[in-house]
Amino acid sequence: xxxxxxxKDQAGAPDPTRLARRLExxxxxxxxxxxxxxxxxxxxxLVLTGVMAITLYPFANIIAQSFSSEGFINAxxxxxxPRGFNVETxxxxxxxxxxxxxxxNTVVYTVVATTIAMVLTTTYAYAISKxxxxxxxxxxxxxxxxxxxxGGLIPNYVLINAIGFTNTIWAxxxxxxxxxxxxxxxxxxxxxxxxxxxxxxxxxxxxxxxxLLRIVxxxxxxxxxxxxxxxxxxxxxxxFQAFLYLDDARLYPVTVYLRxxxxxxxxxxxxxxxSSDGMTQVASNIQSxxxxxxxxxxxxxxxxxxxxxxxxxxxxxVKG
Amino acid sequence: MSTPQNLEASSPAGGQATxxxxxxxxxxxxxRTSRGAYPQRSWRKTLRRDWQLYSLLVLPLIFLxxxxxxxxxxNVIAFRRFRPGSSIFGDEWVGLRYVExxxxxxxxxxxxxxxxxxxxxxLLIVFPLPIILALLLNEVRRIWxxxxxxxxxxxxxxxxxxxxxxxxxxxxxxxxxINQVITAVGxxxxxxxxxxxxFRTIYISSEVWQTxxxxxxxxxxxxxxxxxxLYEASRIDGANRWKQTWHITLPGIRPTMVTLLVLNIGTFxxxxxxxxxxxxxxxxxxxxxxISTYLYRVGILSSNFSxxxxxxxxxxxxxxxxxLSANAISRRLVGTSLW
Numbered sequence: 001x002x003x004x005x006x007x008k009d010q011a012g013a014p015d016p017t018r019l020a021r022r023l024e025x026x027x028x029x030x031x032x033x034x035x036x037x038x039x040x041x042x043x044x045x046l047v048l049t050g051v052m053a054i055t056l057y058p059f060a061n062i063i064a065q066s067f068s069s070e071g072f073i074n075a076x077x078x079x080x081x082p083r084g085f086n087v088e089t090x091x092x093x094x095x096x097x098x099x100x101x102x103x104x105n106t107v108v109y110t111v112v113a114t115t116i117a118m119v120l121t122t123t124y125a126y127a128i129s130k131x132x133x134x135x136x137x138x139x140x141x142x143x144x145x146x147x148x149x150x151g152g153l154i155p156n157y158v159l160i161n162a163i164g165f166t167n168t169i170w171a172x173x174x175x176x177x178x179x180x181x182x183x184x185x186x187x188x189x190x191x192x193x194x195x196x197x198x199x200x201x202x203x204x205x206x207x208x209x210x211x212l213l214r215i216v217x218x219x220x221x222x223x224x225x226x227x228x229x230x231x232x233x234x235x236x237x238x239x240f241q242a243f244l245y246l247d248d249a250r251l252y253p254v255t256v257y258l259r260x261x262x263x264x265x266x267x268x269x270x271x272x273x274x275s276s277d278g279m280t281q282v283a284s285n286i287q288s289x290x291x292x293x294x295x296x297x298x299x300x301x302x303x304x305x306x307x308x309x310x311x312x313x314x315x316x317x318v319k320g
Numbered sequence: 321m322s323t324p325q326n327l328e329a330s331s332p333a334g335g336q337a338t339x340x341x342x343x344x345x346x347x348x349x350x351x352r353t354s355r356g357a358y359p360q361r362s363w364r365k366t367l368r369r370d371w372q373l374y375s376l377l378v379l380p381l382i383f384l385x386x387x388x389x390x391x392x393x394x395n396v397i398a399f400r401r402f403r404p405g406s407s408i409f410g411d412e413w414v415g416l417r418y419v420e421x422x423x424x425x426x427x428x429x430x431x432x433x434x435x436x437x438x439x440x441x442x443l444l445i446v447f448p449l450p451i452i453l454a455l456l457l458n459e460v461r462r463i464w465x466x467x468x469x470x471x472x473x474x475x476x477x478x479x480x481x482x483x484x485x486x487x488x489x490x491x492x493x494x495x496x497x498i499n500q501v502i503t504a505v506g507x508x509x510x511x512x513x514x515x516x517x518x519f520r521t522i523y524i525s526s527e528v529w530q531t532x533x534x535x536x537x538x539x540x541x542x543x544x545x546x547x548x549x550l551y552e553a554s555r556i557d558g559a560n561r562w563k564q565t566w567h568i569t570l571p572g573i574r575p576t577m578v579t580l581l582v583l584n585i586g587t588f589x590x591x592x593x594x595x596x597x598x599x600x601x602x603x604x605x606x607x608x609x610x611i612s613t614y615l616y617r618v619g620i621l622s623s624n625f626s627x628x629x630x631x632x633x634x635x636x637x638x639x640x641x642x643x644l645s646a647n648a649i650s651r652r653l654v655g656t657s658l659w
Contacts, residue, residue, distance in 0.1 A: 037561050044456050045465070051453065052472045055533065058487040059475075061497060065490065076495035076503070124380035127373050134366045139377060142384060148586070149640050151391020152632035153612070154619045155408075159391050162408045175387050178380060208372035237480030240594050244620070255482045259598065262486050284490060291486050298478050306474060314541050 059295075065288035066090070073284055093289045098249060099257060103293075106236060106253040113173035113235040114228055120177050121186060121227065126212055129190035140187075147180045160245055171245035172238075172253070179234070182227050185315050189223040190216065226312040229305050233298065258290050398630035404623065418630035428631065431614040434607060438596075439588040441520060446527050447584055450535030451577060455565065457536060458543050470540075473533025485598035488526050489513060514601070519608040523599065527592070538576050546572035578656040586643030589635050611635050 060080050065073055069084030077083050093099055128139050151159075156175070165171035193216065201211040217224070239255035246252060252260075367374065393409065398418055400410030422428045453473070460466040476484070491497045492512040499509040512518045550568045559567065593612035600608035611631060619628025643658075651657040 034560060040561070041459070044459055048456060048460065048465075048469045051533075052469055055472050055476060055529065057497075058491060058529070061491060062487060074495055076500050076509075079497050079500060120380045120383055123376040127376045130373060133370065133373060134363070139381075142381070146384065146388040148643060149392065149636055150388065151394055152629065152636055153616060154625050154629040154632055155391035155394030155397070156387075157620060158394055158397070158402070158404075158408045158625060159387075161404070163386075174383075177383055177387075208370075208376070212376075233478055237478075237482075239480065239482050240597075255480050258486060259482045262482070262489055262598070284493070284495075287486055288490065291483055295479060295483055299475075302475060302478060303471070306471060309474075309478075310537055313537050 059299075062288040062291050065284065066292045068285070070285055089285045089289045093286055093293065099254070099290070099293075101250055102252045102254045102257040105251060106255070109169065109172045109242075109253055110232050110235045112169065113177070114231045116173055117177045117179070117182075117231045117235075118224070118228060121179070121183050121231075122217075122224070123212075124178065125183050125186035126190055126216065129187045131191070143178070143180050143183055157244065166245050167248055167251065169251070172241050173235075175241065176235075176238075179231070182230055185312055186223060186227060188315060189220060193219065222308075222311075223315070226308040226315070229308050230312055233305075236298065254290075254294050258287070258294055261287050261290055395629055395633045395636075397626050398633045400626065402625045402629075404625070410626070414626075418627045419634075421627055422631050422634070427614070428611075430606075431609045431611050435589060435591055435610040435612075437607075438520065438523065438591045438610060441524050442527060442591065443584060443588065445524055446531060447581065449528060449532045451539055451573070453532055454536040454539035454543065454573075455569065457540065458569070459561075470533070470536075473536070475533070476530040477534035479530065481592075481594050481598060484526055484530055485595065488522060488599060492518075492522055513599070514603045516604045516606040516608070519600065519604045523592075523595065523608070526595065526599075535580075538580065539573055542573040542576040543569065574654065575656045578650045578654050579658065582643065582646045582650050582656075582658055585646040586639060588642055589639045 057080075061078075064080055064082045065078050066089060067082035067085050067087065068078045069086055069088075072078050072083035124139075124143070127133060128136055128143075130136065133139070160166060160171050160175065165174070197215055197219070198211055201215045206214065237255065239253065239259055242251075242253050242256045243259065246256070390408075397408075397410040399413060399415060401412050401414050402410040457466055457469060460469070493499070494509050494511055498512065503509055510518070512522060546569065550572075551564055554564050554568060590612065591610055593610070593616070596608055596610055596613050597616065600613065612635070615628040615631045615635075618624050618631070647658050
C-alpha cells in the first residue's frame with residue numbers, strides 16, 4: 001500500500017513520537033501565495049475551528065449538565081455553562097455502592113482480558129513472524145479468515161452458553177482475546193527485527209522461549225505498549241458482551257450500568273429515589289455524572305496515549 | 321467507518337514459504353514435486369527442530385478453534401432444529417425451512433432495506449469526509465494548530481459507544497441543545513429520539529462525529545509519501561494549489577482511498593449493530609431496525625435460534641461476497657488489492 005515506503009525506513013524501531021510527527025509535517029511552500037489561496041487559508045482555519053468546536057461540544061455539554069441542577073436541565077437551559085451549580089449529583093452517584101462495584105468490575109475485566117489477549121496475541125504473532133516456520137501461510141490464513149467471516153451472534157451465544165461461561169468473568173475476558181488487526185501489527189513488528197539478534201541468541205544456546213522472553217520482548221516495548229493500549233481501551237469501552245452474557249448486576253461493568261441508566265431500566269432508581277420531579281430529569285443529571293466519571297480515566301490518559309495509537313494504526317498498514 | 325486494517329498477511333504471493341529451515345530453495349522444489357515420503361520425514365525433522373516455536377501456537381490455535389471456528393460451524397443450526405441445552409450443532413436436519421421462513425418474512429425485507437439505506441448513507445456521507453478533512457489539514461502550515469485539530473478530532477474514537485449514545489440522547493432530547501436552538505429561533509421542540517423520520521440523520525451524525533477525525537490518519541500518512549518534487553515541478557508549470565490538489569494530491573492518496581473503500585464495502589451489511597441497539601426504540605423501528613438488531617430480538621429475546629442463525633448466515637455471506645467482489649473490481653480497475 002501507499003504507506004509502505006513511508007514506514008519502511010523506521011519500521012525496525014518504530015518510535016511513536018517520530019511516526020506521529022511525520023503526520024504533522026506541513027507541505028513546504030516557498031512560492032508566494034496567491035490572493036485566492038490566502039482567502040482559502042482563512043476559511044480553512046475557520047472550518048477546522050468549527051470541527052474542533054463540534055467535537056468538543058458534547059463533552060462540554062455533559063460536564064455542564066453534571067454540575068447543573070435538575071430544574072435548569074429540565075427547562076432546557078443548560079448547554080455550555082452549568083446552571084444552578086452544585087456537586088450534589090456527584091455525591092449521589094458516588095454514594096451508590098453498585099456504581100463502584102461495577103466500576104471495579106470494569107477495571108478487573110480490562111486487566112484480565114488485556115493480559116490474556118496479550119499472551120495469545122504475542123505468542124501467535126511471534127511464531128507466524130518466523131519466515132522459515134513450516135506451515136506459516138496456513139497459520140496466517142487461519143487467523144486472517146476470521147476477519148472476513150465470523151460465526152455470527154447466535155452461534156456465538158449458543159457456544160458461550162454451552163461451555164458455561166454465562167454469568168462469569170470468562171464470558172467477557174476470553175471470547176475477544178485475539179484481534180486479528182493487532183495480531184498483524186505485532187507480526188509486522190517482529191518481522192522487521194534484525195535476524196542477527198536471534199541468531200546470536202541461538203549461538204549462545206538460548207531456546208525459542210528464552211529468546212522471546214529475554215531478547216525479543218525487551219526490544220519490543222513500544223509495540224507492546226501500543227497493543228496493550230489498543231486492547232485495554234477496547235475492553236474498557238465494551239458493553240455488549242457483558243450485556244449479553246451477564247444477568248447479575250453485581251457483575252456488570254460500568255458501561256452496562258450506564259447503558260441501563262440511559263435505557264431507563266435504571267439500577268440507580270434507589271439513588272434517584274425520593275425526588276418527586278420525575279425520573280427523566282433526575283436521570284439526565286445522573287447520566288451526565290456517570291458519563292463524566294466513566295470517560296475520565298480515558299480523557300486523562302488520552303494526551304499521553306494518543307501517539308501510540310497513531311503509530312499502531314500506521315504500523316498496521318505497513319504493507320497492506 | 322471500519323478500522324483501517326492490515327491485510328497483507330493473507331498474501332498468497334508468499335506461497336513459497338512452505339520449505340523447511342535449512343534445506344533452502346532446492347528442497348522446496350523437491351518437496352513440491354514429490355509429495356511422497358519426503359515431506360513427511362521433513363515434517364518430523366521440522367517438528368523436532370522447531371517444537372518450541374510450534375508450542376507457542378498451541379494456545380492461540382485452541383482459542384481460534386473454539387471461539388472462531390466452532391461458531392462458524394455452529395451456523396449449521398440454520399438448517400437443523402435446535403433446542404437450547406442440547407448439542408450446539410442442533411438435533412436434526414430440517415433443510416431450508418428457516419431460509420424459506422425469512423425469505424417470506426415481510427419484516428425481514430423491511431430490516432434488509434433499512435440496513436442497505438444506513439449502509440449506503442454511511443458510504444456516501446461518512447466515507448468521503450475523512451478525505452476532505454485530511455486535505456484541509458494538509459494545507460495547515462502552523463504545526464501547533466494542525467496538531468491541536470488532530471488531537472481533538474481523534475478524541476471521540478476513544479469513547480465507548482455507550483457514552484456516544486448517552487451524548488446523543490442528551491443533545492437530541494426535548495430539552496437538549498438542538499431543541500434549545502430550535503425554540504430560540506421560534507420553532508417547536510421536536511422529540512427527535514422518538515421520531516422514525518429522524519433516526520437516520522441522528523445515526524449518521526453520530527457516526528460522523530465519532531469516526532471522521534480518526535479516519536484521517538491513514539490519509540495523512542499517505543499524503544506524507546507524495547513526492548514533493550511533483551509539487552515543485554507543477555508550480556513551475558504554473559499550477560495553482562487547487563490544480564496541484566486535483567492532479568497530484570488526490571492521485572497520490574488514491575490507493576489508500578480504494579483500500580479503505582473496499583474495507584468499508586465489506587462491512588456494509590454490519591452497520592453499527594451496537595449503536596443502533598442503544599439508540600433505537602419501538603417507535604423508531606420503521607427506519608432504525610437493521611438485520612443485526614432484528615436477528616438479536618428474534619434469536620436472543622424470543623429464542624428462535626435457528627431462524628435468527630439463518631438470517632445471520634445470510635448476512636455474513638453477503639458481507640463476504642461484497643468484500644470479495646469489491647476487491648476484485650478494485651484490482652481490475654485501479655490495480656489495488658487487499659491481498
